[in-house]
Amino acid sequence: MTLAYILDGGMNDQPGAGAELYELFPSVQQTYADIAQWTGIEVDRIFHEQRQPGQEHRQGVGAIRQAAAVLGIADVLAAEYGITPAAVSGLSFGALVSATLAGAVERQDLFTLLMRLREVPAPPPGSPRQAVAMLRIPFDTDTAALLADVNDVYLSADLGRVGNGNERMVLLGGYRTALDHFGTTLPAGALHVSEDHGAAFHSPLQQHVSDFLAPRLDAMTFKDPRVPVHSCMERKALTTGEEIRDLFRRNPTDPVNVADMIGSLEDAGTELGLVLGPAAFGTFQSASFPVVHVESPDHVFEAMTAVYDFGIELPAGETVVG
Template structure:
């Protein structure tokens, strides 16, 4: 039995990581390093209000979320926990790539900070948005087809795209999806379908993982091309297709496509299961607890007390902790 580390995606607006920061010297040292690399103060990373400009807000939010994900890893590493496989969604896929040894920590965070220079949308550009959607549990992916192949509400509606597949809900009754696109198209869709089946998220003005993020992808492409990538040191599961990323070129491709291509949690946890993972640690709070079904037990870790819970669960299940060590 082996251990997998799973990193969520998304950019939250709430403060994250304060308790870990106060509890562990290694986490305080880590935040000092992130501050030096990004030019943000520790307070800005941990708890202060995010900027109001869209792209700057997104950039600082990604630094906040990725810093916490790595902080959880470093807190666990003190107890010699070693994942046998690793993967994540969106931003979490980039953090996982870093901890699998495929990209340097400093280069990752400098890249995330650089994204704040992305040109803001013009006043005449249509507003973007994202929505949570619920589909029948039977709306599964075509076998082996990967992200973006699930039947979904709004399929074929202009301006609406499937951006994410989070898989079946914990009770097995529905499949949780993310839609992205033009805000007006999402609002019309929500009004046309049964109540509660499509829920636009307030304050979310970036159509993540859709073709509408092409300008961001093109702006960031030269920066990503300039980064040094290496072959992962342990199995790294893609969130863009059912695939284990084994080469530096695989990881570079993930970074380039991440902003415009749909993501799939199912691809990540199914790949982990195929690697023999029988306990998953969900790093940080970006995958809500108790909502989704997983093919193995999971422990969500984002508070100091969760560290002991992870250790106890691994011990109780007889998890093999001698897997490859992620690169510091």
């Protein structure tokens, strides 16, 4: 395989994402019209609604806006330029959207699920406050050993190498008091606790989300993807509908790993990655293959140029965009 689509997680939402492409391309306008019909949320709200204080990403319009932007970009690349991927992958929330791009999940089913996420009940009153924290550690640090004696703090995401390559960035999820206490055992200022994300994503503390979604996921249809979906949880290509269902089930509670995701794409012979939609683009620049960020109309032209400059062979026949 040659060309892969890569999607970032759900912490990069910005109001207005996708609006420029919407103004230019009828295919994107149709994408948003469909999403508005499925969700009951007007297009203008999808673009511009702000997250309310105390509201998690999954409970607002942010997840819907981010998924819509990705699908709109994929539709432009396919409809206008005939560019489709031979593989897809996504980090965290992006994994769900990538499975949709691969045709394993119908678009309407994805947005029905995202609307269901808006109904996840809040923890009972008096429950300990949750949080996410960022930490840079030496690259060869054993995170399991680092957290072995730390209660209520979990590895949520390993974002891979940063800086000169001697360190890597990890996200930790846990109770806020436990994270604050853990921070006191580290050099001053080493642990940065986010004030914007109050849920310990990809940790056992989100089991209530998995339990809430379980009946919906049991009822959903998951098809074998038309192209491999490279997991963000282990170094593996997912090729069956049941593997995709398992990905959806584990997404709230299991840690994600950029190195494993990129490594799986490298194992498959990826020669160019297009990072679609809102993203912390630097997260994926450690890949051995070149990556191009595609979010604006200018980016679309850059992606088209890269595909032809690198001599990427596009899949023949059926359009591989869900």
